[in-house]
Amino acid sequence: MPTRLMILNGPNLNLLGIREPHIYGSTRLDAIERSCREFAELLDVQLEFHQSNHEGVIVDLIQAARERADAIIINPAGLSFTSIPIIDAIKIFEGPVIELHISNIHARDELHRHSKVSGSVKAVICGLGPYGYITAMQAAVQSLGRIPNSFPAPVRIGPV
Secondary structure (H helix, E strand, O other): OOEEEEEEEOOOHHHOOOOOHHHHOOOOHHHHHHHHHHHHHHHOEEEEEEEOOOHHHHHHHHHHHHHHOOEEEEEOHHHHHOOHHHHHHHHHOOOOEEEEEOOOHHHOOHHHOOOOHHHHOOEEEEOOOOHHHHHHHHHHHHHOOOOOOOOOHHHHOOOO
16 A cells, blocks of 8 residues: 655645745645655555645544554644644644644744644754655655665665
Protein backbone atom coordinates (compact mmCIF):
# COMPACT_ATOMS: atom_id res chain seq x y z
CA MET A 1 0.00 0.00 0.00
CA PRO A 2 1.39 3.44 -0.83
CA THR A 3 2.26 5.92 1.86
CA ARG A 4 -0.67 8.22 2.63
CA LEU A 5 0.15 11.90 3.10
CA MET A 6 -2.24 14.70 4.00
CA ILE A 7 -1.29 18.33 3.32
CA LEU A 8 -3.37 20.92 5.16
CA ASN A 9 -3.39 24.65 4.41
CA GLY A 10 -4.91 27.22 6.72
CA PRO A 11 -6.64 30.58 6.38
CA ASN A 12 -5.92 32.90 3.47
CA LEU A 13 -3.65 30.45 1.67
CA ASN A 14 -6.34 30.22 -0.99
CA LEU A 15 -5.19 33.76 -1.88
CA LEU A 16 -1.52 32.92 -2.41
CA GLY A 17 -0.16 34.85 -5.35
CA ILE A 18 -2.52 37.72 -4.59
CA ARG A 19 -2.04 38.34 -0.86
CA GLU A 20 1.21 40.09 0.08
CA PRO A 21 3.33 38.76 -2.80
CA HIS A 22 6.35 40.60 -1.36
CA ILE A 23 6.20 38.09 1.53
CA TYR A 24 4.65 34.96 0.01
CA GLY A 25 5.62 35.28 -3.66
CA SER A 26 3.46 35.02 -6.75
CA THR A 27 2.88 31.25 -6.80
CA ARG A 28 -0.76 30.30 -6.35
CA LEU A 29 -1.97 27.42 -4.18
CA ASP A 30 -3.24 25.45 -7.19
CA ALA A 31 0.30 25.51 -8.66
CA ILE A 32 1.68 24.24 -5.36
CA GLU A 33 -0.89 21.46 -5.33
CA ARG A 34 -0.01 20.42 -8.91
CA SER A 35 3.68 20.29 -8.01
CA CYS A 36 2.95 18.26 -4.86
CA ARG A 37 0.85 15.81 -6.85
CA GLU A 38 3.66 15.34 -9.39
CA PHE A 39 6.16 14.72 -6.60
CA ALA A 40 3.72 12.36 -4.87
CA GLU A 41 3.76 10.15 -7.96
CA LEU A 42 7.58 9.95 -7.81
CA LEU A 43 7.43 9.11 -4.09
CA ASP A 44 4.62 6.55 -4.59
CA VAL A 45 2.48 8.59 -2.21
CA GLN A 46 -1.30 8.83 -2.05
CA LEU A 47 -1.89 12.55 -1.47
CA GLU A 48 -4.78 14.47 0.06
CA PHE A 49 -4.43 18.25 -0.32
CA HIS A 50 -6.80 20.58 1.54
CA GLN A 51 -7.25 24.27 2.33
CA SER A 52 -9.71 25.86 4.71
CA ASN A 53 -10.25 29.26 6.23
CA HIS A 54 -12.03 27.60 9.18
CA GLU A 55 -10.22 26.27 12.23
CA GLY A 56 -12.83 23.58 12.93
CA VAL A 57 -12.52 22.16 9.42
CA ILE A 58 -8.77 21.85 9.88
CA VAL A 59 -9.26 20.14 13.25
CA ASP A 60 -11.74 17.73 11.61
CA LEU A 61 -9.20 16.93 8.88
CA ILE A 62 -6.43 16.28 11.41
CA GLN A 63 -8.76 13.94 13.28
CA ALA A 64 -9.72 12.20 10.01
CA ALA A 65 -6.02 11.78 9.21
CA ARG A 66 -5.83 9.22 12.02
CA GLU A 67 -7.57 6.83 9.60
CA ARG A 68 -6.54 8.31 6.25
CA ALA A 69 -2.87 9.36 6.50
CA ASP A 70 0.50 8.11 7.66
CA ALA A 71 1.90 11.65 7.95
CA ILE A 72 0.61 15.22 7.90
CA ILE A 73 2.15 18.38 6.52
CA ILE A 74 0.39 21.45 7.85
CA ASN A 75 0.72 25.10 6.94
CA PRO A 76 -1.53 26.48 9.66
CA ALA A 77 -0.99 30.06 8.42
CA GLY A 78 -2.45 32.60 10.88
CA LEU A 79 -3.74 29.78 13.11
CA SER A 80 -0.09 28.98 13.93
CA PHE A 81 -0.11 31.77 16.46
CA THR A 82 -3.47 31.16 18.11
CA SER A 83 -4.90 27.66 17.75
CA ILE A 84 -4.97 25.41 20.78
CA PRO A 85 -7.58 23.13 19.09
CA ILE A 86 -5.14 22.42 16.23
CA ILE A 87 -2.37 21.66 18.73
CA ASP A 88 -4.66 19.28 20.63
CA ALA A 89 -5.69 17.50 17.41
CA ILE A 90 -2.06 17.12 16.32
CA LYS A 91 -1.18 15.53 19.67
CA ILE A 92 -3.72 12.77 18.98
CA PHE A 93 -2.25 11.92 15.56
CA GLU A 94 0.31 9.12 15.87
CA GLY A 95 2.36 9.71 12.71
CA PRO A 96 4.85 12.46 11.94
CA VAL A 97 3.52 15.99 11.52
CA ILE A 98 5.61 18.62 9.78
CA GLU A 99 4.73 22.29 10.15
CA LEU A 100 5.40 24.34 7.05
CA HIS A 101 5.57 28.08 6.39
CA ILE A 102 6.31 29.71 3.06
CA SER A 103 7.98 32.71 4.70
CA ASN A 104 10.63 32.66 7.41
CA ILE A 105 8.35 33.39 10.34
CA HIS A 106 11.37 34.00 12.59
CA ALA A 107 12.26 37.06 10.53
CA ARG A 108 8.72 38.44 10.53
CA ASP A 109 6.97 41.00 12.71
CA GLU A 110 6.14 40.16 16.33
CA LEU A 111 2.63 38.87 15.47
CA HIS A 112 4.02 36.33 12.98
CA ARG A 113 7.17 35.22 14.74
CA HIS A 114 6.23 32.54 17.28
CA SER A 115 4.16 29.56 16.24
CA LYS A 116 2.36 27.83 19.09
CA VAL A 117 1.90 24.81 16.82
CA SER A 118 5.67 24.20 16.56
CA GLY A 119 5.90 22.58 19.99
CA SER A 120 3.56 19.76 18.95
CA VAL A 121 5.15 18.71 15.63
CA LYS A 122 8.14 16.59 14.58
CA ALA A 123 9.75 19.33 12.47
CA VAL A 124 9.28 22.84 11.13
CA ILE A 125 10.21 24.00 7.64
CA CYS A 126 10.02 27.72 6.95
CA GLY A 127 11.39 30.28 4.57
CA LEU A 128 11.85 28.06 1.51
CA GLY A 129 8.91 29.55 -0.37
CA PRO A 130 6.62 27.13 -2.21
CA TYR A 131 9.52 24.67 -2.55
CA GLY A 132 9.10 24.04 1.16
CA TYR A 133 6.14 21.81 0.31
CA ILE A 134 8.38 19.51 -1.73
CA THR A 135 10.99 19.48 1.03
CA ALA A 136 8.32 18.69 3.61
CA MET A 137 6.94 15.83 1.51
CA GLN A 138 10.38 14.31 1.17
CA ALA A 139 11.05 14.70 4.90
CA ALA A 140 7.70 13.17 5.86
CA VAL A 141 8.14 10.13 3.64
CA GLN A 142 11.78 9.71 4.72
CA SER A 143 10.78 9.87 8.39
CA LEU A 144 8.47 6.94 7.72
CA GLY A 145 11.33 5.02 6.05
CA ARG A 146 9.43 4.88 2.75
CA ILE A 147 11.51 6.78 0.20
CA PRO A 148 11.50 4.53 -2.90
CA ASN A 149 14.67 2.55 -3.55
CA SER A 150 14.94 4.27 -6.93
CA PHE A 151 16.02 7.46 -5.13
CA PRO A 152 19.75 7.85 -4.42
CA ALA A 153 21.03 7.03 -0.93
CA PRO A 154 21.56 10.67 0.12
CA VAL A 155 17.83 11.23 -0.42
CA ARG A 156 16.67 7.87 0.99
CA ILE A 157 18.74 7.80 4.15
CA GLY A 158 20.69 11.05 4.35
CA PRO A 159 24.09 11.26 6.04
CA VAL A 160 25.09 8.23 8.12
